[in-house]
Amino acid sequence: MPGGLSRLPVVVMHLQGVVLDALLPPRCASCGAAGARWCAACQAAAPRLHPPLCPRCGNPMRIRTGECNACRAHPPAFEQAAAWGAYGGTLQTAIQHYKFRRDFGLAEVFAARMAEAVQARGWQVDAAVPVPLGSERLKARGYNQAALLARPLAAALDCRYDGRSLARPRETRPQVGLSIAERRSNVAGVFAVRQPMPAGQRLLLVDDVMTTGATLDAAAQALRAAGAGAVYAIALARAV
Ligand SMILES: [Zn+2]
Ligand SMILES: [Zn+2]
Secondary structure, eight states: OOHHTTTHHHHHHHHHHHHHHHHHBOTTTOOOOOOSSSSSHHHSSSOOOOOOTTTTTTEEEESSSSSSSHHHHHOSSSSEEEEEEEEHHHHHHHHHHHHHOOOOTTHHHHHHHHHHHHHHHTTOOSEEEEEEHHHHHHHHHHHOHHHHHHHHHHHHHHHHOSSSSEOOOOOOOOOOOOOHHHHHHHHHTTOEEOSSSTTOOOOEEEEEEEEHHHHHHEEEEEEHHTTSSEEEEEEEEEOO
């Protein structure tokens, strides 16, 4: 059963977590309280994105006017993009703990929240695809934080995990500090699909933090060009 096999690493990761938690009880990534990787109080206190949001890219808007100006000027290749929370407060401290302290057990906790956000929107997807890193950055960092989220997210959504099809053959400079237009040109054409994909798939792009959605748009363009029927995009947090 291919579905069961593809879920094996998630099961192994989960069991590793269970064993480690028994030996060394986890502490909350945000407040340090013993008992959970990210405690219920800190999850409840995480800043969320408040409507009105652009129905296409999920960006907060001042007034509800349909799609935002950026989406109207440059319609993204994804159907919809969304983030579970806003990058700040307890969500920011938890993400920093995840990335810099390499507390990868948090991925399962984050993925559960992202799964709720996907299900709340009624997106039906066949596979979860992490936004890839360039090979140099992957080598320097040693892991892809989006892939670590996408695996348990695929398990929670009962869809396939596809961490192989989408690649990033070209390195780009970081998007931090760039305007929307600069972000768009910085990531234009950097993604490539490296193996034939079944036509018409509904794919879920997965990233940890999104800002304008330019990276997700570029990745979605590559997937659509390779035959994807629809691309949705979910991030744990949105920098606003
Ligand atoms: Zn806490
Ligand atoms: Zn928009």
